[in-house]
Amino acid sequence: MRANCVEILLVEDNPNDVKLAMHAFETHNMANSVHVARDGAEALEFIFCTDRYADRKIHSGPKMILLDLKLPLVDGIEVLRRAKGDPRTQRIPIVVMTSSKEDRDIVESYKLGVNSYIVKPVDFGQFTDAVKQLGYYWLLLNQSPIAGP
Amino acid sequence: MQAANGKHRGFATPVQDVPESGTAGNSSLPLNEELLRLAVGGMPDYAIIMLDPQGRVGTWNAGAERIKGYRAEEIIGHHFSCFHTDEAIQQGWPKTELARATAEGRFEDEGWRVRKDGSKFWANVIITALRDDTGDLKGFSKVTRDLTERKLAEDAIRKLNAELEERVRERTAELHAAVDERRRAEGKFQLVVESAPNAMVMIDRDGRIILINAQTEKLFGYMRDELLGQPVELLVPKRFRSQHPEYRTSFLANPAARAMGVGRDLFGQRKDGSEFPVEIGLTPIESDEGLLVLSAIVDITERKRAEQKFRLAVESAPNGMLMINAEGRIVLINAQTEKLFGFARDELLGQPVELLVPARYREKHPEYRIGFFGDPAARSMGTGRDLYGQRKDGSEFPVEIGLMPIETEEGRLVLAAIVDITERKRAQEEIRKFSEGLEQRVAERTALLESANKELEAFSYTVSHDLRAPLRAIDGFSRIVMEDFAPLLPAEAKNYLQDVRANTLRMGELVDDLLSFARLSRQPVNKEFVAPQWIVTQCLEELQSQKNGRRVEIRVAELPPCQADPSLLKQVWFNLISNALKYTGKRETALIEIGCQPSAEPQQQVYFVKDNGVGFNMRYAHKLFGVFQRLHASEDYEGTGVGLAIVQRIVNRHGGRIWAEAAPDKGATFFFTLGEGSTNAR
Numbered sequence: 001m002r003a004n005c006v007e008i009l010l011v012e013d014n015p016n017d018v019k020l021a022m023h024a025f026e027t028h029n030m031a032n033s034v035h036v037a038r039d040g041a042e043a044l045e046f047i048f049c050t051d052r053y054a055d056r057k058i059h060s061g062p063k064m065i066l067l068d069l070k071l072p073l074v075d076g077i078e079v080l081r082r083a084k085g086d087p088r089t090q091r092i093p094i095v096v097m098t099s100s101k102e103d104r105d106i107v108e109s110y111k112l113g114v115n116s117y118i119v120k121p122v123d124f125g126q127f128t129d130a131v132k133q134l135g136y137y138w139l140l141l142n143q144s145p146i147a148g149p
Numbered sequence: 150m151q152a153a154n155g156k157h158r159g160f161a162t163p164v165q166d167v168p169e170s171g172t173a174g175n176s177s178l179p180l181n182e183e184l185l186r187l188a189v190g191g192m193p194d195y196a197i198i199m200l201d202p203q204g205r206v207g208t209w210n211a212g213a214e215r216i217k218g219y220r221a222e223e224i225i226g227h228h229f230s231c232f233h234t235d236e237a238i239q240q241g242w243p244k245t246e247l248a249r250a251t252a253e254g255r256f257e258d259e260g261w262r263v264r265k266d267g268s269k270f271w272a273n274v275i276i277t278a279l280r281d282d283t284g285d286l287k288g289f290s291k292v293t294r295d296l297t298e299r300k301l302a303e304d305a306i307r308k309l310n311a312e313l314e315e316r317v318r319e320r321t322a323e324l325h326a327a328v329d330e331r332r333r334a335e336g337k338f339q340l341v342v343e344s345a346p347n348a349m350v351m352i353d354r355d356g357r358i359i360l361i362n363a364q365t366e367k368l369f370g371y372m373r374d375e376l377l378g379q380p381v382e383l384l385v386p387k388r389f390r391s392q393h394p395e396y397r398t399s400f401l402a403n404p405a406a407r408a409m410g411v412g413r414d415l416f417g418q419r420k421d422g423s424e425f426p427v428e429i430g431l432t433p434i435e436s437d438e439g440l441l442v443l444s445a446i447v448d449i450t451e452r453k454r455a456e457q458k459f460r461l462a463v464e465s466a467p468n469g470m471l472m473i474n475a476e477g478r479i480v481l482i483n484a485q486t487e488k489l490f491g492f493a494r495d496e497l498l499g500q501p502v503e504l505l506v507p508a509r510y511r512e513k514h515p516e517y518r519i520g521f522f523g524d525p526a527a528r529s530m531g532t533g534r535d536l537y538g539q540r541k542d543g544s545e546f547p548v549e550i551g552l553m554p555i556e557t558e559e560g561r562l563v564l565a566a567i568v569d570i571t572e573r574k575r576a577q578e579e580i581r582k583f584s585e586g587l588e589q590r591v592a593e594r595t596a597l598l599e600s601a602n603k604e605l606e607a608f609s610y611t612v613s614h615d616l617r618a619p620l621r622a623i624d625g626f627s628r629i630v631m632e633d634f635a636p637l638l639p640a641e642a643k644n645y646l647q648d649v650r651a652n653t654l655r656m657g658e659l660v661d662d663l664l665s666f667a668r669l670s671r672q673p674v675n676k677e678f679v680a681p682q683w684i685v686t687q688c689l690e691e692l693q694s695q696k697n698g699r700r701v702e703i704r705v706a707e708l709p710p711c712q713a714d715p716s717l718l719k720q721v722w723f724n725l726i727s728n729a730l731k732y733t734g735k736r737e738t739a740l741i742e743i744g745c746q747p748s749a750e751p752q753q754q755v756y757f758v759k760d761n762g763v764g765f766n767m768r769y770a771h772k773l774f775g776v777f778q779r780l781h782a783s784e785d786y787e788g789t790g791v792g793l794a795i796v797q798r799i800v801n802r803h804g805g806r807i808w809a810e811a812a813p814d815k816g817a818t819f820f821f822t823l824g825e826g827s828t829n830a831r
Contacts, residue, residue, distance in 0.1 A: 016622035023629055099617040120621055 007033035009062040011043040011079065012097065013071055017120055021066070024127065035062065040074025043067070047083055047092075058088055064131075065094045066118075069105045077108060084113040095130050196293040199279075202286050204229050204247050216272075216295045218265030229291065232262045234269065250276040250289055259296065271300035331437075348446040352381045354439050356397050368448055370420035386418040401440060404433030409444065417446060426453045469567035473502045475560055477518050489569055491541035502565075507539040522561060525554030530565070538567065546571050602671065609667050616660055624653040662791035666776060669798045674714045676803070681708040681722065681756065684715070685743055688723045695730040699739060706744030709754055713823050717799045724792040725758040725819050731786055732762030732817065748822055753805075759818040764811040773809055796821075 008030070012018050018036055025031045037043040042052065047065070049056040065083065069076030076096070083089045096109045096117040106117055116133055118126045196213030198206055205228050209221035217224075217232060224231075230243035237243070237260070250256035255277050262272040273294040279287045342349045342360060348368040351360035358376050366373055369384055376383065381397075382390045396410070409415060409429035417427045430445040463470040463481060469489040472481035479497050487494055490505055497504065502518070503511045517531070530536060530550035538548045551566040627649045631638070638646075685705055711718075726741070733739035742759040765773075765780045772778045774797040779790040796819075800807040804824025811817035 014618050014622075016618065016625070020622070020625035020629075023625075099621070120617075 007061065007063045009035050009037060009043065009046060009065045011037045011040070011065065011071065011076065012068045013038050014068070017068070017097075020120075039072040040076060040079045042073075043071075043079050044074060044082060047079075047089055048086070062092065065092055066097055066127075067094055067114075068097050068120075069109065077105065077112065080109055080112045080114060194294060196291075196295075198229075198291050198293075200229050200247075200276075200289040200291055202288055204243060204289070207288060213293070216264075216270070216293060217262075223265075232293075234261055234263055237261075246274070246276055247289065250278045251286060254278050262293070270295050271297045342443075345445065348448075349443060350376075350381065350384070350446065351434070351441050351443045352397075353441055354401065356381050356394060358383075359438075359441065360443075365446070368419075368446065369417060375420075384417055386416050386424050389416070397442075400431060400433075400442065404440060404442070406430070406432045417448070425450050463564075466566065469569070471497075471502065471505075471565045471567060472555070472562050473518075473565070474562055475522055477501050477503065477515060479504075480562065486567065489540075489546075489567060490538060496541075505538055507537050507545050510537070518563075521552060521554075521563060525552075525561065525563065527551070527553040538569070547574050605667065606671070609664055617657065620653045620657055620660075624650050624657075627653070659789050659791075662789045662795075663776075666791050666795050666798065669717075669795060669802070672717075674717065674802050676712045676714055678710060679713050679715045679718060680710045681718070681745075684719050684722050685726070688719065688726050691723070692727055692730060695727065699734070700737065701730065701733070701739040701741065703741045704743065706742075708743075708745055708756065711754065711823050713803055714799075717802070718823075721796050721799050721821065722758075724796045725821075728792060728819075729758050729760035729762065729817075731788065732764075732781075733760050734786070735763065736761055750822065750825065752825060753822045755820050755822055757818055757820045759816065761816040764813050764815045764817045766813050767811060770809060770811070774807070 008025075010018065010021055012021065018038075022031055022034065022036075025034050035046065037046050043065075045051045046053045046056070047062075049058045067076050067079060071079070080094060080096075083092060083094060090113070093115045094113075096106065096114050097120050098106060098117055099120050109117070116130045118130050194212060195210075196216045197208075197210045198213050199208040201207050205226055206224050209219070209224055213224075214220055228243075230238055233243055246256055246258060255275065258274045258276075260272065260274075261269045262274070263269055273296050275292045277290045277292075279290055281287050339360070342351070343362045345362055345364065348365035349360075349362045350358055350365055353359050358379050358381055361373060361376050365371075365376070369376075371383075382393050385393050407430075409431050415427050415429055416424045418424050426449050428447045428449050432443045432445075434441045434443055460481070463472070464483045466483060466485065469486035470481075470483045471479060471486050474480050479500050479502055482494060482497050486492075486497070490497075492504075503514050506514045521530075528551070530552050536548050536550055537545045539545050547570045549568045549570050553564045553566075555562045555564050627646050631643060631646050631650075635643070682705070685708065689703065689705075726743070729741045730739065733741065740761040743757070744759075745754045745756045748755045763781070769780055772780065774793045776791055776794040778794075779788065797807050800821045800823070805822040807819065807821040809817055809819045
């Protein structure tokens with residue numbers, strides 16, 4: 001059901017961080033709707049449905065991108081620029097994940113149109129706050145049947 | 150017939166009568182009639198004729214024919230009045246002549262008579278009455294001479310005489326006028342001489358003074374009477390006196406207005422024997438008394454002194470000085486010029502200045518020179534061009550030349566100051582090379598610094614991301630273990646896990662502080678007008694949690710506004726107040742004073758935060774602001790040891806200072822300033 005309707009794209013190369021984030025989503029039964037890209041190149045392929053993700057349809061998501069900025073192959077800023085620079089994808093909310101709130105890249109990413117940021121490790125509380133802050137309640141509501149008891 | 154015959158006889162008769170006249174001769178004298186006839190007939194210059202008592206012509210000779218133009222046969226028997234002018238006839242002059250000759254025996258007349266052709270001639274006429282022995286009038290002899298030429302000559306002479314007399318009269322009048330004029334002129338001349346601004350002395354051929362003016366008296370110290378009539382040598386210094394007459398003589402031999410003693414220095418001598426330099430102009434004057442010489446004498450002591458000063462100034466100038474005249478010839482140089490160009494003075498004086506110009510510029514130089522003379526103004530030569538001088542040995546050297554026009558009595562001169570700029574050029578070149586090298590080094594150093602900075606940034610980035618990642622993992626997994634496996638864990642395990650998490654948290658803080666400290670060195674300081682009062686209030690609000698449950702008294706004095714980066718300044722106040730709260734933690738009542746006091750440095754305030762906390766030993770004060778330096782155990786007072794290092798760096802970057810005064814257990818006071826001009830000190 002959720003296989004080709006990915007709700008969240010998590011772009012993160014650090015396996016520990018992926019694990020920790022996935023643990024948070026699993027705890028809230030959202031892990032099924034999260035797709036992980038391990039580098040910037042894979043993220044772009046997924047977003048624009050090319051190469052490894054050529055069979056995907058561009059209009060089918062994701063509903064949100066959680067983006068680390070320090071990535072192999074293509075860095076996060078570039079991914080951000082491309083996603084926000086394309087009319088087909090520019091409306092996808094992007095939340096930057098940073099290791100420090102002092103990070104100067106945050107400023108740069110805001111200039112490129114990022115919607116919010118959260119400091120790693122990503123726990124569900126922070127994620128929820130960011131989503132609420134952005135006004136994307138639908139994302140949470142959408143998940144609530146699955147997340148329900 | 151009568152004429153042919155009568156020619157001889159006719160003559161014979163009157164001639165016969167001549168001796169009887171009593172005038173021409175003695176009747177007793179035996180005369181050869183034939184001889185007489187011949188004599189009378191052959192006298193071509195005299196018209197000798199006989200008239201009868203009525204005045205009719207009786208005889209006619211060749212002279213009469215030549216003078217009057219009638220032949221004998223034409224005139225004999227005619228009245229002699231036909232020889233008279235119409236006017237004379239109207240006046241009855243022929244009759245008068247005969248009457249007077251009759252009465253007086255002889256009548257002589259000079260006057261105009263008429264020839265046969267009507268032309269007139271000036272005649273001398275002598276008419277003699279001829280009487281016979283009884284005294285009866287027999288007729289008249291008439292001798293006529295043509296005196297026309299003599300008359301004309303006489304008239305001419307008369308006219309000439311008249312003209313001559315007229316000219317004599319005129320000339321006399323002229324002479325009178327000239328004499329008057331001369332008298333007036335002499336008066337004027339004396340007046341001019343007297344009022345001349347210079348001393349003027351006139352001497353005669355013998356060198357005696359015949360005229361002086363008041364200036365001469367003043368200049369030489371003599372009275373007029375002491376000089377007049379004296380030899381002019383009286384005014385000449387003794388050492389020149391013997392030569393002077395010789396000069397005088399040569400002037401008289403070739404008199405023309407000119408300056409005396411060209412090329413020589415002239416001196417005058419006063420009555421008191423003192424000498425002074427003079428300049429003398431000579432003017433020959435022709436006069437009745439012969440050739441006189443008028444000399445104008447100028448005392449040039451002052452000028453000489455000025456010249457001397459000028460020469461001394463030129464000589465003592467540290468630069469080469471050189472003066473040229475309008476022809477471009479060198480008229481003055483100083484020792485420096487000799488030294489500079491390697492020429493002796495004598496080798497340069499009188500030479501064209503181009504001698505000192507390198508051959509390749511020599512041709513152009515006169516043009517520049519003439520241009521300068523035409524439009525002289527003190528300025529440097531050849532602006533924008535590199536100038537070179539050439540030494541005697543042909544070597545060149547770079548120069549700088551200042552030009553100054555000088556107006557003198559000898560005309561316009563130009564003074565040039567020449568500086569050898571070889572050393573300067575060398576120094577400039579060295580400086581240029583040096584600064585090139587310096588720039589190179591600065592560029593290299595800058596590049597090094599930039600790359601170091603980039604490395605540092607990369608390092609910071611790495612630290613912030615990579616150093617933090619394992620910490621996240623440790624903390625994250627510890628948390629998961631604690632949350633997900635809580636029921637399986639003994640209490641002791643949970644405590645240890647708690648310690649693991651506390652330490653990762655602390656390391657995170659350390660990393661954060663270290664990062665913000667590192668960032669301070671690259672973050673720009675944006676100064677603006679800020680109110681510390683408001684910043685302090687903000688800090689105190691944010692630090693509220695540290696005051697909770699404690700008795701804290703905070704006194705904030707009035708803090709004047711200042712120039713600072715607001716966010717950085719806030720960090721300073723925040724850290725200092727935070728420290729004060731922290732280190733007063735064990736006081737029953739914490740007392741914190743915040744204020745400012747005037748600084749010894751201009752336009753600065755000293756801000757301070759004073760507490761009554763644990764203080765510290767001043768012996769360790771130097772460690773206070775080091776990174777990770779702590780004077781207290783972290784068990785007693787938590788903290789990373791970066792706070793004061795950050796504060797010091799911010800203060801330093803504002804150009805200010807920070808220091809502390811403290812004693813163990815007696816509290817501490819932190820002072821800081823924000824650099825010159827940061828506040829308006831009251």
